[in-house]
Amino acid sequence: MAFLRASSPHTHNPNTTHRVMREVLLATLPGVAVLTWFFGLGTLSNILIACLFGLGLEAAVLKMRGRPIAFYLKDLSALVTAVLLAIALPPASSWWLIGVGMIASIVVAKHLYGGLGYNPFNPAMVGYVVLLISYPQYMTLWLAPENLSVQGAIFDITTLFELVFGGLASTTMDGLTAATPLDVFKQTAGLTAQDIYAQKAIFSQGLFAGAGYEWVNIAFLLGGLYLLMRKVFTWHAPIAMLVTLALFATVFYDAGSSNSGGSPLLHLFSGATMLGAFFIVTDPVSSATSNRGRLIYGALIGALVYIIRVWGNYPDAVAFAVLLMNFAAPFIDYYTVPRTYGHKKAQRATHTGGQ
Amino acid sequence: MTEFFVIFVGAVLVNNFVLVQFLGLCPFMGVSNKLETAIGMAAATTFVLTLASICSYMVHAWILAPLGLTFLKTISFILVIAAVVQFAKMFIEKTSPLLYRVLGVFLPLITTNCAVLGVALQNTNKVHTFSESALYGFAAAVGFSLVLILFSAMRERLAAADVPTHFRGAAIGMITAGLMSLAFMGFAGLV
Numbered sequence: 380m381a382f383l384r385a386s387s388p389h390t391h392n393p394n395t396t397h398r399v400m401r402e403v404l405l406a407t408l409p410g411v412a413v414l415t416w417f418f419g420l421g422t423l424s425n426i427l428i429a430c431l432f433g434l435g436l437e438a439a440v441l442k443m444r445g446r447p448i449a450f451y452l453k454d455l456s457a458l459v460t461a462v463l464l465a466i467a468l469p470p471a472s473s474w475w476l477i478g479v480g481m482i483a484s485i486v487v488a489k490h491l492y493g494g495l496g497y498n499p500f501n502p503a504m505v506g507y508v509v510l511l512i513s514y515p516q517y518m519t520l521w522l523a524p525e526n527l528s529v530q531g532a533i534f535d536i537t538t539l540f541e542l543v544f545g546g547l548a549s550t551t552m553d554g555l556t557a558a559t560p561l562d563v564f565k566q567t568a569g570l571t572a573q574d575i576y577a578q579k580a581i582f583s584q585g586l587f588a589g590a591g592y593e594w595v596n597i598a599f600l601l602g603g604l605y606l607l608m609r610k611v612f613t614w615h616a617p618i619a620m621l622v623t624l625a626l627f628a629t630v631f632y633d634a635g636s637s638n639s640g641g642s643p644l645l646h647l648f649s650g651a652t653m654l655g656a657f658f659i660v661t662d663p664v665s666s667a668t669s670n671r672g673r674l675i676y677g678a679l680i681g682a683l684v685y686i687i688r689v690w691g692n693y694p695d696a697v698a699f700a701v702l703l704m705n706f707a708a709p710f711i712d713y714y715t716v717p718r719t720y721g722h723k724k725a726q727r728a729t730h731t732g733g734q
Numbered sequence: 735m736t737e738f739f740v741i742f743v744g745a746v747l748v749n750n751f752v753l754v755q756f757l758g759l760c761p762f763m764g765v766s767n768k769l770e771t772a773i774g775m776a777a778a779t780t781f782v783l784t785l786a787s788i789c790s791y792m793v794h795a796w797i798l799a800p801l802g803l804t805f806l807k808t809i810s811f812i813l814v815i816a817a818v819v820q821f822a823k824m825f826i827e828k829t830s831p832l833l834y835r836v837l838g839v840f841l842p843l844i845t846t847n848c849a850v851l852g853v854a855l856q857n858t859n860k861v862h863t864f865s866e867s868a869l870y871g872f873a874a875a876v877g878f879s880l881v882l883i884l885f886s887a888m889r890e891r892l893a894a895a896d897v898p899t900h901f902r903g904a905a906i907g908m909i910t911a912g913l914m915s916l917a918f919m920g921f922a923g924l925v
Contacts, residue, residue, distance in 0.1 A: 493896030508916050692923030699920025706914050710887035
C-alpha cells in the first residue's frame with residue numbers, strides 16, 4: 380500500500396494563478412466601461428489588438444523555449460499584461476504602436492527573464508515606457524473626452540479604422556485630440572489654479588480633476604477595492620502610494636497660486652493614479668515581498684510620481700516611478716525580512732549562516 | 735545653496751553617471767554579483783572619486799592653468815587618479831583585508847573606471863569651483879553607489895530566475911541595465 384506523504388503546507392487553497400488573473404481582468408471592467416463611455420471605441424480596439432498580440436507573442440516565445448503552450452496561455456497572465464498596457468495607451472492607438480509595446484512587454488520584460496513569476500519589472504509598464512521614450516509624438520495624442528470632441532466621431536467605426544490603421548487626415552486628428560488635465564496644468568504655469576479651472580474646458584466641464592478623467596479614476600478605484608475585498612493583494616502598497624501622493628500634493632499645493640503643484644484631488648483622480656495604485660503597484664512579482672517592504676515601496680512610488688509630475692518633463696509619471704521602484708524592490712526586500720514566528724530577530728535575506 | 739542642490743540632484747539622478755552617461759560600466763557589471771561586494775566597491779569608489787575630483791581640480795587650477803599647460807590635463811588627471819587609487823588600495827589592504835581580497839582586481843581597476851576620469855574632465859569643462867568640484871565628485875559617487883547597490887540586489891534575484899540559456903549572466907544584466915536607463919529618463923528636466 381502506497382503511503383502518501385505530502386510536504387507542508389497542508390492547507391488547501393483554490394487560489395490558482397488562473398483565478399487571480401481572472402479576478403484582475405474582471406476588476407478592470409468598470410474602468411474599461413467608463414473609458415469607452417468618455418473616450419469612445421478606441422479603448423476597446425486597443426484591448427482587442429493588445430490581446431491578439433499578447434497571446435500570439437506568448438505562444439511564439441513559449442514554443443521557442445520549448446514550454447507547454449496551452450498550459451501557460453490558460454493562466455491568463457499575458458492577457459492581463461495586454462489589457463493593462465492597452466488601458467495605459469492613448470485610445471485608438473495605431474496597431475503597430477501596440478505591437479511594439481507588446482513585444483517589449485511580453486518578449487523582453489517577461490520571457491527574457493524566465494516568464495511568469497521571474498520578471499523583475501512590471502511588463503506592462505516596460506512596454507509603456509519603451510513606447511513613451513521611442514514614440515513621444517504618438518504617446519501624447521490623447522483623444523478628447525466625448526463632450527469636448529467632434530460630435531459622435533469617437534463612436535464612429537470608420538474614424539476608428541482610420542485611427543488604428545492609418546489614413547486619417549491630420550486636420551481631423553486635431554479636432555479629436557486634446558491635452559490631458561495633468562498636461563494642461565503643467566503647461567499653464569503662469570496661471571493660478573482657480574484661473575486654470577475656469578478657463579480650460581477640460582477642467583470647467585469636469586467636477587474636480589478634469590472632465591472624464593475623474594470618472595475613469597473612480598471606476599478603477601472601485602475595481603481596485605473589489606480586488607482588495609477578494610484578497611487578491613494587501614492594502615499596504617496602494618494605500619501607502621495614495622497617502623504619500625496626497626501628502627506631497629497638500630504640502631506643495633500653495634493655496635492654488637501660480638506656483639501650485641495642483642490640488643491633492645487633481646493628483647489622486649487624474650492621470651493613471653488609481654490604475655497605477657491598484658493594478659500596477661500591486662503586481663506580486665515585481666513589488667516588494669513583505670508588508671513592511673510594501674509600505675516603503677508604495678510610499679516611494681507616491682513620492683516619485685509627485686516629483687516627476689511636478690518638477691520633471693513628463694506630465695504623468697506612474698510608469699517611471701513603478702519601474703524605478705521595481706529596480707529598488709530586491710534591495711528593500713533584503714532589509715525588510717519579517718520576523719519568523721518563534722524567532723527573535725529577522726536575519727537579512729541572503730544571510731544563510733553556517734560560515 | 736540652490737546651486738549645490740542642483741549639482742547634487744543632477745549628478746545623482748538626472749545625469750546619473752552609469753545609467754544616463756554610461757560611464758563606469760565595467761565595475762557596474764563586474765562587481766554587482768553580490769550585494770556585500772557591491773557595497774564595498776561603492777565605498778571604495780566614493781572615496782576615490784571624491785578625492786580624485788578634489789586633487790585633479792587642484793592640479794588643474796593651481797599647476798596646469800597658471801603654466802598654460804591645460805592641453806596636458808587628460809594625461810595628468812590619469813596620473814592623479816592612479817596615485818589616489820594606489821592610496822585607496824593601501825588603505826583598504828590595511829583596514830579590511832577581507833574586502834581587499836573580495837574586490838581583487840577590481841580595486842586597481844578603479845584607475846580605469848571612466849567615471850573617475852569623466853568627473854575630473856567634466857569639472858574643468860563646467861568650470862566648477864573647488865567646493866563645486868568636490869561636491870560633483872561626491873554626488874557622482876553617490877549616484878554610482880546607489881545604482882550599483884540596487885543592481886546587485888536585483889542580480890542576486892536574477893541568478894535564481896529561469897532565464898533562457900543564451901541570456902544568462904552578463905546578457906540579462908545588460909538588458910536590465912538598459913531597462914533601468916529607460917526608467918532614469920523619467921528624471922529628465924528635474925533640475
